C-alpha cells in the first residue's frame with residue numbers, strides 16, 4: 001500500500017533526537033529550529049519526559065473516560081497554577097484542530113448561535129468548524145463551507161465593531177500571534193477592544209493558543225501579553241512535546257453538563273503524564289523565562305543581518321522577513337548547514353520555533369549559518 005501523498009517532503013530521515021539535535025539515518029546531526037512545527041517544547045527525548053511516560057506505560061497506558069482518572073485532575077491543577085488560569089475547567093482531546101472544534105462547539109452550545117468571526121490569515125486546523133474559520137479556501141472542502149464565518153482584517157476596529165453586532169455570532173476566534181499565517185499580532189488595544197465587545201454582545205472569545213501557548217511566547221499564554229481574559233483557550237502542540245494531546249480551558253462561567261463534549265482517547269493516562277512532564281520541566285528549568293530571554297537575544301542578533309527586513313514574533317515564536325521568498329534559503333539551511341527552519345503562508349518569512357531550552361550558543365550557530373547562506 002502507498003502512503004496518501006499529501007506532504008512535500010525534505011529528503012531527511014531522522015532516527016533519533018535529543019534536546020535540539022536530530023540525527024538522520026546517515027549519522028548526520030541537525031539543529032532543530034522548527035520543533036516539528038512548534039511541537040517540541042522541552043527538547044527531544046527529555047529524560048524526565050521519557051521516564052514519566054515509560055513509568056506510566058508500565059502501570060496503565062489507557063482506559064476510556066468512563067472511569068476515574070486522577071492524573072487528569074493532577075494535570076488540571078498543575079496547569080491552572082502554572083498558567084495562572086485558575087478560573088477555568090479543563091477538557092482534554094487529542095490535537096489542535098480538535099481543541100478548536102470543541103471550543104467552537106461549546107461557544108455554539110452556550111450561546112445557541114452559530115456564526116463565527118475569525119481573522120485574515122488565520123489558521124485553526126483542518127476539521128469541520130476549525131477549517132471553516134481558517135483563512136485558506138484551498139483547504140476548505142464544499143462540506144466545510146456550510147459554516148458561516150466572517151473574516152476580518154486584524155486591528156480593524158470599525159470592521160470588528162460592525163461585525164460583532166450581528167445577531168447570530170457565537171464566537172470570535174483569535175491567535176494572539178498568528179503561526180501559519182506569518183506571525184502578525186493583534187495590538188493590545190485591539191485585543192482588549194475585541195474582549196470588551198465580545199462581553200457586551202454575549203459572544204464567546206476563543207484564544208487559539210495551540211501554537212503560542214505553553215510558554216512559547218515568553219509568557220504561559222500569548223494573550224497574557226495583552227491583559228485580557230478569554231472565555232475559552234485552546235491548547236495542543238507544545239503541551240505534549242510530541243505526544244498527541246490537546247485541550248480547552250473553559251471559563252467557570254460556562255457550565256458543563258453530561259454529553260456536551262466527549263472523546264475516546266482524550267485525557268488518557270499517557271497523554272496526561274506527557275503533559276505533566278512538560279509542565280514540570282517548564283517550571284523546574286525556568287523555560288518560559290528562557291524563551292523570553294533567548295527571544296530578545298535572537299532579535300538583537302537579527303538586527304545585524306542587513307537582508308532582514310522585519311523581525312516578528314515574541315519569545316521563541318519568531319520570524320525573519322526578507323524581500324525574497326525563503327524556500328531556497330530553507331533548502332540550503334537544511335542540506336548545507338544542517339539546520340531545520342520553518343516557512344509560512346507569507347513566503348518571504350523564515351520561521352524559527354525551537355525548543356524552549358535552547359542556548360545562546362545554538363542561536364549563534366543559526367546566525368553564522370544564515371550569514372554564510374546570505375553572502
Ligand SMILES: Cc1ncc(COP(=O)(O)O)c(C=O)c1O
Pocket residue numbers: 037095096097098100123124125126175179180208209210211212236237
Ligand atoms: C494556531 C493553530 N491552531 C490550530 C492548529 C491545528 O493543530 P493540529 O495540527 O494539531 O490539528 C495549528 C496547527 O498548526 C495552529 O498553528
